[in-house]
Amino acid sequence: MSTPDTRDTPVAPEGAPPQDRVSDYRKLEESITLAPVEQQIAERKEELLTLNMGPHHPATHGVLRLLVSLEGEVVRELRPVVGYVHTGIEKTAEDKAYWKVIPVIERMDYLAYYFNGMAFCGAVEALLGVEVPRRAQYLRVIHLELNRIMSHLVWLGTSALDLGAISMFWYCFREREQILDLFEMSSGQRMHTRYIQVGGVFEDIPAGFEAKVRDFCRTMPERAGQYEAILDRNEIVLRRLRNVGIVDEQTLLELGVTGPLLRAAGNPWDLRKAAPYSSYGDFEFRIPVGTVGDNYDRYRVRLAEIYESVKIVEQALDGLPEGPYITEDRKIALPPRHELGTSMEALIHHFKLVTEGFRVPPGEVYYPIEGPRGELGCFVRADGSSKPARVHMRDPSFVNLQAFRAMVKDSYIADLIATLAMLDPVLGGIDR
């Protein structure tokens, strides 16, 4: 460089060629021309921008990555990339005794943990051919429906948060805390409670549980009514959700969609009514069904399901039969502690169950139940040992995600956010 004070003087001294003075950045800037873009605009070609709504994003419910191809603000192509929270749950489950699989499998769809446990235990019970006592079935139903309400509350809180109705988050989580108090009362844990065991439930409900649940069932419909009052006829909610994300019922069926998404499109398919399990047939409840199949119907269907679940819980409490809370078969369920002091057989059974676990005769069974997001099925293959040979959970969110592309094609990116909220994906279930 010729002169010392190069930083301050932009003017080239005499004799020095201007190229030495020009930095790389300037050269790069000058080399950019708009000629290709102008030509494209002249030819009216589509210019698609592929945007990565990466796994870390405030509006994707979990670590979902979306590759969105946009033309302006309109979504033309969508590819979801999943696997960012893949935990190898199914592989881990092959390594553990049946009893120990339950906590592992519960952490799959982390908002519907009772349902995960129920699907697995139902499959194992079908393999064993063991019958679940009626009291246990009713207790399971109570907890499953409370979990359904809790899952819908979290969905509502986070979806309203996405749409901008931020205060709904606090209202929904207030109710969720009440439900978690009930879970803590019956099983000791707020989430992932291991309450549903093979053959029945873990423990009978404590004194005072029924009164608290009845209190909750009294206040919950009022609260749900308050949520409706805030959101149902709100102009912003209507403008954002009405007639957005419509997919017809036939396409949804081909894509394997079940649950509130299918019901919003008009198909009243619900496994609790179609193929009742765990004495759901004893209860009287209705299935909310939508008409148009847009986001607003999906929102209304889930909100209406909260009322129906409250009704089921009340009926289950009214009709709760007396009896054992877990099967009496000592080869499967642990004997009660007071028997261990008196009966040698009970001691041996306890020892075998705790160290090795019960053995399941060889066979394969697929057991589907109705989860909050759709058909949650569990496939268990037993090979005669005390560990399952294969556990596969058919997760509803994984299959429902395939319908997402059909829902948002040719709509705005803001509608993509609203539709993703109404889709209710839970990435733990998608990725397992």
Next chain:
Amino acid sequence: MEMTRESADDLRIRQLRARDMLRGDLGAAELERYVEERVITTTLEKALNWARGNAIFPATFGLACCAIEMMSIVASRVDVARFGAEAFRASPRQADLLIVSGRVSIKMAPIIRRIYDQMLEPKWAIAMGACSSSMGVFNNYAIVPADKFMPVDVHVPGCPPRPEALMHGILRLRSMIHGDPKMGWRERYEAQGTEEVVGLDVQQQGRGPASHADNVYGPGDTAGA
């Protein structure tokens, strides 16, 4: 500070002293005592740490079940807004605290590392739950504990930890921030000299003070971008 109930006479005396001070009528010793009663002296570092600890901005980073309990601390029962940490920032560049809430799969680990790198100093990390601290319930091929790829300040055990437990972890972090004058994880982990100094010759040409910076990356290097 003790609050003692004062009678009306004491209040009157204070008013008179204030009037005297403003007029310049207080003597030297009295003036000194007057000022001492009203000024907190501290070091700048301590004041900064107090401010940093009371206004932690967590990054929204929910991975799995622990994320639901992390949402619970924002909710009204266990209210993290009491401690000034309710403003969850979506952009890592605006956040101080990364709460790794949930199981970290091998596909997600480089992304978390990248987000942690994008945060500006001073930054802290909490590994929430058993899965991010150790492997948790799952000890298999698919997940990795957070310690393996990023420095973690506080580990909160539980599966998932109760919101109160996470709150306790955040408060411990807050007291760490208040008490510990050394900022930056490089001092904490004694990792000085690990900064990337890339492309020194390109950057040092014709530039001023910027050429002495440690964290100047050459073109094409997307570390921390």
Next chain:
Amino acid sequence: MPDATGLELLAQEVGDADPDAVLDTIYFRERATLIINPARARETLELLRERGYRFLASLHGVDYYPEEPRLGVLYELLDMQRVDRLTVKLRVDTEKPEVDSVVEVFPTADFQEREVYDMFGVVFRGHPDLRRILMPEDYEGHPQRRDFPVGGEPVLFTYNEDSTPGYTK
């Protein structure tokens, strides 16, 4: 669920339409399973779809190690009108784990076949986009096969925490 006789009739019907398709039937715990020839998978599923089983609830893989042929693919079919479930099973071995994709028959098989490919290595011919879905794109190995190790980290105690590399103190 079709009962045992219903299953046999169904198997006969499928066998009449397609001679070498049905290999076996299993009726276990009131659930019907049809074991079919992997080469005729797509045609059989189309046939069953015409028969009324229009909903594919689940498509998943199983590793039957050490029995050969090792890899199984199961299709859980559902007839919503009659509330009827049927499992269709086929088995391929690891040397040539190829099956025709049924994405055109049941579009829901898209992600689920990708998962079976990712986890077991079964290649679905004709799938529009057969890539790994749960594991990273460049991962080697098929994790849910029985001979793939579970993996994991050693549990750290005080006696081995210093010798275990990779952890910051």
